[in-house]
Every structure is written in C-alpha cells, then in structure tokens.
Amino acid sequence: MKLILGSGSPRRKELLAQLGIVPDAILPPDIDEDPRKGELPRPYAARLAREKAAAVAAGPDDIILCADTTVALGRRILGKPRDAGEAAEFLTMLGGRRHEVITAVAVRRGARLWARESVSAVKMKRLSDAELNAYLAGGEWEGKAGAYAIQGSAGAFIPWISGSFTGIVGLPLAETAALLQAAGWPVWRRE
Numbered sequence: 001m002k003l004i005l006g007s008g009s010p011r012r013k014e015l016l017a018q019l020g021i022v023p024d025a026i027l028p029p030d031i032d033e034d035p036r037k038g039e040l041p042r043p044y045a046a047r048l049a050r051e052k053a054a055a056v057a058a059g060p061d062d063i064i065l066c067a068d069t070t071v072a073l074g075r076r077i078l079g080k081p082r083d084a085g086e087a088a089e090f091l092t093m094l095g096g097r098r099h100e101v102i103t104a105v106a107v108r109r110g111a112r113l114w115a116r117e118s119v120s121a122v123k124m125k126r127l128s129d130a131e132l133n134a135y136l137a138g139g140e141w142e143g144k145a146g147a148y149a150i151q152g153s154a155g156a157f158i159p160w161i162s163g164s165f166t167g168i169v170g171l172p173l174a175e176t177a178a179l180l181q182a183a184g185w186p187v188w189r190r191e
C-alpha cells in the first residue's frame with residue numbers, strides 16, 4: 001500500500017507534512033478544469049477533486065489523495081487567474097466583501113472513493129491602488145484560486161475568516177485525516 005499525493009501544489013505537500021505524512025509519490029493529475037455551463041462552485045470543486053483522483057494512475061491497493069480549491073463569489077467561480085489582468089479583476093471583486101473558499105478532498109483506493117468538502121467564509125478588505133499594485137507585482141497570485149494566498153502577504157488583506165484555515169490554503173486537515181483513515185491509511189500510527 002502506497003500513498004500517492006495527486007497534486008502538484010507545494011502547499012498540499014506541506015500541509016500533509018504537518019500531519020507527519022510524507023507521500024510515497026507525487027503525481028499531479030492533468031484534467032480539464034473548465035466549469036460546466038451553470039455549474040455552481042461547490043459541486044464544481046467536488047467534481048474536480050473526484051476527477052483528479054480518477055485521473056491518477058495507481059495500483060489497486062494504493063491510496064490516492066487529491067483536492068481542489070475554488071473561490072466562490074456568490075454563484076461565481078473564481079479559479080486560478082490567467083494573467084495579472086485577471087488577477088486584478090478578481091482581487092477588485094473580492095475586496096470589501098465576503099466570499100467562500102471551498103476545498104474538496106477526494107481519496108481513492110482501487111474503485112472505492114471517499115470525499116468531503118470544506119467550506120470557509122473569508123472577508124477581504126477593500127484594497128488601495130498601492131496594495132493591489134504591490135500584490136500584483138509580487139506574483140504571489142499566480143496559481144492561486146481567487147488570485148490570493150492567505151498564507152502569504154495577502155494575510156494582511158484578510159481581517160476575518162470562519163471555517164478552516166488549512167482548507168483555505170488548500171488541504172483541510174481535519175477532513176483529510178478522516179478520509180485517509182477511512183481508506184485504511186494509518187494516520188496516527190508512528191514507528
């Protein structure tokens with residue numbers, strides 16, 4: 001039995017390491033991340049996590065862990081920005097209001113699948129031009145859903161959250177530990 005982290009996100013590897021877990025392999029999945037027409041954020045994140053878990057090749061007894069983080073502004077899905085222009089658009093939309101961050105986690109072992117979602121509410125302050133420009137120039141927005149990372153300097157833009165900090169960063173550890181245990185991975189066993 002091997003544990004495969006089906007994710008190219010360094011954040012997910014680090015969050016897993018917080019539990020003392022080092023995966024036997026890291027195999028980033030390659031799937032189409034385009035939302036379907038009219039698809040809502042939570043079902044979208046849940047679908048992507050499952051599709052990622054299905055896309056990673058593994059042995060019948062191996063455990064595959066995948067996740068998807070999506071920022072939701074009402075019914076609108078904010079994924080990873082294409083470029084700095086789209087990042088500016090996202091951050092301008094998010095500033096001064098509350099949004100949700102959904103991280104769906106999927107664990108697969110052979111044909112069996114366990115999945116859960118973590119939903120957090122996040123308040124971002126309205127950004128001044130100087131803050132927005134400095135953040136865009138810093139490049140931290142790249143590859144981040146909603147164009148920000150709470151664990152970086154954007155932490156200064158976020159006065160309030162309700163939910164799971166690890167979920168917002170990309171891998172909710174309470175749900176992840178429960179799913180891994182359900183699939184038979186000895187999360188708390190130490191040699």
Ligand SMILES: Cc1cn([C@H]2C[C@H](O)[C@@H](COP(=O)(O)OP(=O)(O)OP(=O)(O)O)O2)c(=O)[nH]c1=O
Nearest residue numbers: 007008009028068069144145149150168169170
């Ligand atoms: C909101 C937010 C997102 N993120 C990141 C986590 C995810 O890496 C990324 C969302 O993209 P995802 O599509 O969930 O993941 P990924 O493409 O980085 O990696 P993979 O599909 O291989 O697992 O946004 C943060 O790091 N901090 C935050 O505060």
